[in-house]
Amino acid sequence: MKSLRLLPSALLASLSAASPAQIVLDASSGKAAPTRTEDIGVGHFSEWSRATKKQFLVDWQAGKQSEWVFVMGNEAGDLDSMTSALTWAYHLEHSTQNTSNPSKAIALLQTQTDALDLRPENKLALKNSKMTSGHDDLLTMDELPEDPETLAMKLRGIVLVDHASPLRKWERAKILSIFDHHVDKDTAPDASPRVFEKVASCTSLVARQMFDEFYALPEEYHLPHELLELILSAISIDSGGLEQATQTDIDTAKRVFERSQWADKDLYEQMEAVDEVLSDAKKDLDDLSVRDLLRRDWKGDLVDTPSPRTPTVSLGFASIPYSLDEQIEKTGFGELFHWFAVHAAWTASINTDIDICLTKYKIRDENGKKKKIREIVLTVRDDVRIDKVQADALFKAVKRALESDKSLGLKKWHRVDELAPRQMVWEHQSGAGRKIIRPIVEDAVRKWDMKQGKVIE
Template identity: 65%
Template sequence: MQLLLPLTAVVLATTSTFAQVIQDQLHDQMKLIPDTTTSSPPPIKTGVGHFSEWSRENKRQFLIDWQQGRSSEWTLVQGNEGGDLDSMTAALTWAYHLQHSTQNTPNPIKAIALLQTPTDALDLRPENKVALHNSQMRSGHSDLLTINELPEDPQTLARDIKGIVIVDHAVPLRKWSNAPILSIFDHHKDQGAGPDAKPRIFEAVASCTTLVARQMLDELEALPEEYHLPHELLELILGAISIDSSGLRDATEEDRKVAQRVLERSNWRKSKLDKKMEDLDDELGKAKKDIDGLGVRDLLRRDWKGDLVNTSSQDTRAVSLGFSSIPYSLDEQIEKTGFKELFDWFAVEAAWTAQVGADISVALNKYKTKEGKKKQKVREIVLCVRSDVRIDEDKADGLFQTIKTAIENDESLNAKPWHRVDELGKRQMAWTHDLEDAGRKVIRPIIEAAVAAWT
């Protein structure tokens, strides 16, 4: 696939500012290159639920309006690019609410959920597949709009649409920075984006879907006449809250209150809340763990979150940084490669990051070891820096050393070199650490700060 830029863009790229614009465009175009190794999908089985029918028709209308130049009428509700059940459900829920709560007003809202995950990556989270199947959605996810189905580059589309709503994420990805931020719902740290967004909700709950569902129910109950809430959507909401709160065992009081309100409107209204949420967590949690058959490439991309990060370098204003979260040790992953050797893991990793145009990739692995009768949680950090996208060899060496130093100097991590560190190649490093809660939310700010300060 050739990536061709207009002649005017090539001319403008002679300045450093426009050169970075072109780099950003290439980065996003690379992400949309289809995976030619994927086999043809099986025949589509039509979803039978009301929610599936609405979602498919909504997708159809969005594509019709885009083709006829009416993108400006649409609001895109988008979660994070990891595409977990919480992010997906929150986006679908709010898009449904926006449309139905305004359908009898002088200015009805056109809204669609955009899943920022490629279609062929959705099933890499088996819990999503189970939850969507239970909600009677179409097989193959043809009633959902995914990032690889967008008919226009996000940077261009962002200038045309009415705006975006962000759920389960504090800031929009850089490629959507041209779009107005209309609303934000997140259960993480407020990073200051969209100060004029309404509603703008940041609250520490187990599931972002809790915040979206609460706002939906509050507004629904305030309407002169309530619109229809399909039981399939309500059950999807309960599933998302359940899996993020471990069947309400890790729930806040708000998670519990909202789940009860949703349950009372669902077909499960006669069930006890705790029992139903435990059952959902058991079903979805079992599916979530069913990933032993995934290869290294799929493990890297199933929970990939990345974006362009600004630097302090005058020559390289931004680099692409991506994180994957993998529930296997690096040793276990090596056994999943074709040659079952260390070099092959890094070959697979390099092929994946080349496809998505990443300069820096960080694999965050977690697993358990058994010492006697006690299990111990162990985490790993695997760092790779490339030199073939935006930065040359010297700059890549400097960037790698900057990040490596930041990780090793962080006293809370107390990172120790991986046991086979002497076998690693150029700009490759791996560590282990025992900080149990130090997943992406902890590691990402450390690395982003190092990248931002890099000159």
């Protein structure tokens, strides 16, 4: 049993249940809506974040977008991505504030404000960092005052963290720097810093660079302990309390740890305890609806095809830690048709042509041992960019690509005979998640000739 006694009282206190949101009747819709009862964040980090957001919106109103750098992670918005963006934005601004070329930098979380709390570990970590409840001190996608495709061309530039290449909507922006711990996609070769390294947490790469530059400054700027402990939280949950850490993760954690409020603790014991608390929070998803599970960990973008008629399609991937059967039970009717109805409403709202849901769960085998099972749910719509004929053929192409990959070992789902056209569900035990499945699907789309209805060899 891992001990929680090493955690500071603030972290333990944050685990207590929050008081229920006050509910009022929204006169415009007749529906109940939560009131705005957030607590304003305290401490330098929250004050900086709130002031930065306000200044960006003021500058946008004044047409000064070109003065700003957006630091953005991936659209799944996990703790690593969010922390990396906040850390580098804070560093960019503070490290240049006494120079002749100061930076205005802000972290953009590429998710909706109301989706931030769909990751309980994020909510807990932000609360422990004394940020404003309701996330009014964070900039999210639904708060951008201008369409990203237009805004991208006006910005000073963007920095990618935990993300190897920008989403299509940001591709016209100048990429200033990249930090990622995945595969280098050769994006923006002239970006600087441009850091790709296999580590447990991208936050380790960002924090390492921050400290390298921080100690080289003629005068140190203030590093708030709330930011330092947020950094340690991200590294901890991604590395299993440093048990699965690389040497880079460990070395960076040590540098951050010695300046944090936890400095008088044992590094490994403290990181293990933090990981336990955050990991427990991460699993607390039972109250989420099917729609919330679909959008909680979703990544997607436009993918090019060889067809002049339909040069791009929208492709999305959701990762859900529940079996499809468990999700069906969460629907109002508890029926298969209702899960696909909820799924269809969600994908329609985000204009997705092809959606892949990746589920994972555990069962006990005949010997009582737990084994991991994964499922792949494939659907293709015909009401966004492609018509029925194209959708039928594209569904077949993606289905064939997945079934042809023998390493996946796909087996048909036990209720496959009940599925509608352009719906398919498999189960497998290969361990392949989004990082494996996504390239297979994207490659099938890129090679598929929309006009001829066939795959280009």
